[in-house]
Amino acid sequence: MSETVSAVHVAQGELTPPSANQGLLEVFRRRYLLKLLVRREISARYQGSFLGLMWSYINPLSQFFLYWFVMGYILNLHKNVENFAVHIFAGLIVVHFFTETFAAGTRSIVRNKALVKKMAMPREMFPVASMLVSLYHVGPQLVILVVACLFYGWTPDPGGLLAVLLALLIIMLLGTALALLFAAANVFFRDFGSAVGILTHFVRFGVPMIYPYSLVDERFGGHTTAYLSNPIADAVLLMQRAFWIGTTQHPAEMARTNLPPNLFQLGALAVVACFVLLLIGQMVFTRLQNRIPERLQ
Amino acid sequence: MTASIVAENVSKTFTLRYHRTFKQMTVAMVKGHDVSDDFKALDDVSFTIEQGESIGLMGLNGSGKSTMLKLINGIMRPDGGTVLTRGRIAGLIATGAGFHPQLTGRENVYLNAAILGMSEAETRRKFDEIVDFADIGRHLDAPVGNYSSGMFARLGFSVAIHVDSDIFLADEVLAVGDRPFKRKCMEKMEAIRTSGRTLLYVSHAAGSVRKMCDRVIVLEKGRVGFDGDVDEGIRYLKYDDDNTENEPDEDDTEDMDDDLGADI
Numbered sequence: 001m002s003e004t005v006s007a008v009h010v011a012q013g014e015l016t017p018p019s020a021n022q023g024l025l026e027v028f029r030r031r032y033l034l035k036l037l038v039r040r041e042i043s044a045r046y047q048g049s050f051l052g053l054m055w056s057y058i059n060p061l062s063q064f065f066l067y068w069f070v071m072g073y074i075l076n077l078h079k080n081v082e083n084f085a086v087h088i089f090a091g092l093i094v095v096h097f098f099t100e101t102f103a104a105g106t107r108s109i110v111r112n113k114a115l116v117k118k119m120a121m122p123r124e125m126f127p128v129a130s131m132l133v134s135l136y137h138v139g140p141q142l143v144i145l146v147v148a149c150l151f152y153g154w155t156p157d158p159g160g161l162l163a164v165l166l167a168l169l170i171i172m173l174l175g176t177a178l179a180l181l182f183a184a185a186n187v188f189f190r191d192f193g194s195a196v197g198i199l200t201h202f203v204r205f206g207v208p209m210i211y212p213y214s215l216v217d218e219r220f221g222g223h224t225t226a227y228l229s230n231p232i233a234d235a236v237l238l239m240q241r242a243f244w245i246g247t248t249q250h251p252a253e254m255a256r257t258n259l260p261p262n263l264f265q266l267g268a269l270a271v272v273a274c275f276v277l278l279l280i281g282q283m284v285f286t287r288l289q290n291r292i293p294e295r296l297q
Numbered sequence: 298m299t300a301s302i303v304a305e306n307v308s309k310t311f312t313l314r315y316h317r318t319f320k321q322m323t324v325a326m327v328k329g330h331d332v333s334d335d336f337k338a339l340d341d342v343s344f345t346i347e348q349g350e351s352i353g354l355m356g357l358n359g360s361g362k363s364t365m366l367k368l369i370n371g372i373m374r375p376d377g378g379t380v381l382t383r384g385r386i387a388g389l390i391a392t393g394a395g396f397h398p399q400l401t402g403r404e405n406v407y408l409n410a411a412i413l414g415m416s417e418a419e420t421r422r423k424f425d426e427i428v429d430f431a432d433i434g435r436h437l438d439a440p441v442g443n444y445s446s447g448m449f450a451r452l453g454f455s456v457a458i459h460v461d462s463d464i465f466l467a468d469e470v471l472a473v474g475d476r477p478f479k480r481k482c483m484e485k486m487e488a489i490r491t492s493g494r495t496l497l498y499v500s501h502a503a504g505s506v507r508k509m510c511d512r513v514i515v516l517e518k519g520r521v522g523f524d525g526d527v528d529e530g531i532r533y534l535k536y537d538d539d540n541t542e543n544e545p546d547e548d549d550t551e552d553m554d555d556d557l558g559a560d561i
Contacts, residue, residue, distance in 0.1 A: 013384055014383065015300060015303060015381040016382065016383070017371070017374075017379065017381060017382075018368075018369060018371030018380060018381075018382045018386060019371035019373070019374045030411075032417055033408075033411040036407060036408050036411050037408075040397065040400060040404070047399055112397070114395060114396060114397055115396075115397060115412070117372070117395070118390055118395030119409070119412045119413075120370050120371030120372050120386070120412075290373070290376075293367070293372055293373050294312075
């Protein structure tokens, strides 16, 4: 045997509870394991399909063309909204990031039950890995968007960069928070998984992606507080600020009519709100996860 | 002596669901049936295991052995009382390792080792040793979902035993392996035992428990029925009758112990 038999093994450290209990902090301490899980998720999300990873781009692209045609041609928004394609696509990137995180995160624990039932590990790993996989797909989409914007004469600016980062941060926090909540709940009642499909529908229509914000402002007569309290709407507006505004003929005029005046303030507020939601999500998850292994059949 | 595993008044309750859907629940409530029913898998279990001890955890089916291992491993948390452990824990729960059926054996080795707390470098260093021990040949690059139950168990055991753990949990590991593999496992566990690591061994085979362990804890319907000397524990369970006819596994292990005796 390779072990030296003579030296008696002595365990280091304190007596501690064996179950992981530091939640998300523990997830980020064990980055190597997280990396393996993310890599696994990337290869497994479209397991058994012929087109594989391409589905991550086919899905948003098909949505893009649908909205572009229905809203643009049939409802004639091409006339009213300058560069309507950019307007849709900028919003679609964050909306798709959110819906993918939400849907995959909700299923993550049930899908990985082989591991969850047999191994001791922080179970927050799975929703977080789902979020990171979705984030991984945002990259190529952003590249496409930037190329398209450059074509329209858009130039990058520091405010725009800040807006993109804020938008992504909002979705990362919100997506992880909801993925945690729903992933745990889905173990107990699969109804939560079904509810996700309905909620994503609300998300797509509840943000200024397939219609301009100016229309919302007009309909509500300036009373848009409720509409803007949706963090995803804020993230989409930040994306419009970063990309779409810069592609139009008169950016200053467009920003005045199509963005809320206190956009960055709203964005910062949304980040704080989503962070609080993440803490709540973690608390609920910690409570529920005691019963997760025995409820996974 | 330092304590390695401390269980204090541990209890764990499972819910037996009678009715799950909204419709079934409403019907049950209207009829006045129980909507759910609890059962105590562990009830006020306390014991202390010192570092380096080798414990045989015994009991009939459903006595709470696997639940106890899951609490020690950290997969589950107790509903009441506390479980405390010192150091890194590795091992197998109920023969199967936590493998992902869609991943290949190779990928699962890395993932499993990472979950058990090994770094990438550490895994790479031990990879050949792990694969040699499991001895599953070309199947290493096939998804583990296609493995036979024997191969599955071999690879799982191999990863777990090559982790530098302070506590090793072995739950009926020998139930699926063939005889040469069983012998290899016993040798490895013997090495663990002599190296001063804590060994917790769940088995129904009195022979191998006698060989491996220096203390036996018997669980009885979720309570500690006996805690102490190996032979007395086996007698307490009435497993001491060596020619029990309705326990073929026992004879098998007894034979193997004889073989082992010749080898060592």
